[in-house]
Amino acid sequence: MGETADDGTCGQWQRVPEEIALRLGDVPGAAYEVPDEVTCALEAGHPGSHTAVLQGLGDDEIWLTWTVPKTAVATSCRADGLTCLLPTGHPGRHHVIMAEEIEDTGPYWAADRAELEALLAQN
Known part of the structure; x- marks a missing residue:
């Protein structure tokens, strides 16, 4: 994955932590199979954390949220x-x-x- 979507969504991807996938995979009445990776469902250019649905339970859904990893060049603190x-x-x-x-x-x-x-x- 790692690519952005072309449909106007953010599309940033994130690997679903294994412990979360295991916990949500066997929930009685669950609507979805929990994926290994997800992409952000919010509009491209959104502020704040990324968001993707992981599981549906009745009228509710369980979402994964994460922040943007980034790199920065900085001098070391002395x-x-x-x-x-x-x-x-x-x-x-x-x-x-x-x-x-x-x-x-x-x-x-x-x-x-x-x-x-x-x-x-x-x-």
Whole structure:
């Protein structure tokens, strides 16, 4: 799959997680066979998550929703002289390895160098 549809729908595809397919495949009174892959049924260019029907039960349907995977080029975060494993500008704490050691240690979650040093002093 991986291609978009030409009928005005979004058409972005997603593999259905196996645990979801197994759970919905044996539901009594189910309307459909749960597919291995689905395509987004929303209009092309829609905002937010993608949506595809997985199963029908009476007057209700069960939908799979997912967000768009994307790639981005960003420099690595080196705030406060830390070796952070995340990109510059990331939210939350840094995910830090200690590369000054003979062998890398970590990773550790720390807001800044002071918190990291306090954490290391406890170990």
